[in-house]
Amino acid sequence: MQLQELPSQQKLSSQEIADYVTRWGGSPSIALLDPRCQIFTSRYAEGLIGYRLAAGAAVVFGEPVCDPALKVSLALEFEEHCKSHKKNIVYTQVSQEFGDWGVRHYNGALIEVGHDFFVDPHLDPTARRDARMLRKKVKHALTEGTSIHEYTSPQAELEQAMEQAKQTWLKGRKGPQIYLSNIHLFNNRSGKRWFYAIKGNRLVGQCMLNQLEARGGWVINLLMATPEASGGTTELLVVSILEQLRKENCQYLTFGMVPLDKIDRITGLSTFSNWFTKTAFKGANWMFKLDGKRKYWQKYKPYYESSHLLFTNKKFMARDMFGLMRAMNARF
Structure with a gap:
């Protein structure tokens, strides 16, 4: 060339x-x-x-x-x-x-x-025989009244709630920390998607994706739940995102290194x-x-x-x- x-x-x-x-x-x-x-x-x-x-x-x-x-x-x-x-x-x-x-x-x-x-969204992780614990966590969050939504149209109040939840989550992390970069939710919005969890009238979790065109899919940049969230909220977020990507015929979602x-x-x-x-x-x-991250994503x-x-x-x-x-x- x-x-x-x-x-x-x-x-x-x-x-x-x-x-x-x-x-x-x-x-x-x-x-x-x-x-x-x-x-x-x-x-x-x-x-x-x-x-x-x-x-x-x-x-x-x-x-x-x-x-x-x-x-x-x-x-x-x-x-x-x-x-x-x-x-x-x-x-x-x-x-x-x-x-x-x-x-x-x-x-x-x-x-x-x-x-x-990374995973292929066409393969539902909850459908596996050995996914009993994952199904249990997702079911618990749903039973507690948690629902997942994609943020698609401008809502200043919702954006403020998402930013506040992120800041509270960051401040609440305890012990030694190591991370790739600071997270900017709404800067340079093209190539990003946001999903959030609602329980009652409160935002209790969120996930941000960044598009990777060369891989034909997305990377999870942020996944979090607030202290008020039900157990299984992050699992419900991931499973719901995979379901949406499956509908779009997407074949790649990476959790990172x-x-x-x-x-x-x-x-x-x-x-x-x-x-x-x-x-x-x-x-x-x-x-x-660091082993905690591996154990979480292996499910x-x-x-x-x-x-x-x-x-x-x-x-x-x-x-x-x-x-x-x-x-x-x-x-x-």
Whole structure:
């Protein structure tokens, strides 16, 4: 494919960034919608790379957001950009294919850290023989009077209630936290959908989706229930969303990256770095209770693709891990 020259480091509006994410992004690309994320653009390859600078490294969220045929070209230009600023690069949540290319090109290190969970909405998770607990949770929420609705027409009062519920939920989270990005419900609305749960006259839960055209489906960006919600409210939200997507003949809904229980597959590290990485991941898994996310999403019987960390410098130090944690909004 012949490359056309584009303005170097052009300033993109938040809507333009959102449009790129909708067109070419994957589940980690939703981090680019956070205004704190820095954006790299190329003179030659249409697309962008989203990253945060932390502890001397450029921490990239996912793979380059562009036509798949241009990913390597965009990554190479970003490499030169970072070299000129003396920054290491750490790619988060990349595929096996992109990771293998990175190991060969950079002589770097690749660590499998999770699975990108996704489902085909045509397959009803409540219809499985082993879905008794899921059916029980959904039935409980329905019996308690919970109903699910899609937000489709402007209602200022409802938007205010959804924003307030989100803020209350965020403030109510206890203990150490780690998350991909801040959530902006109604900024850059194209490519978004909102579903909400009502019990009585109160909003008790909500879910926001971002469109991923390259995958022909959607990613869940926010799923929450308020303290007043009945047990099973989030399950009812997910099952209702799957039912709606099924009616639309959608074949893809991703829950995003879910961390592994432990690290086994590591390429390119020394014996000490291998041990350090596994120990650090084990500590993070315990501190942030990462196994809870996996247990929750497994009830929907998802398919998965492997998700990796790619270090372009295999001689990474503890500060690179610290930078990664900072970029992932780790709070203790």
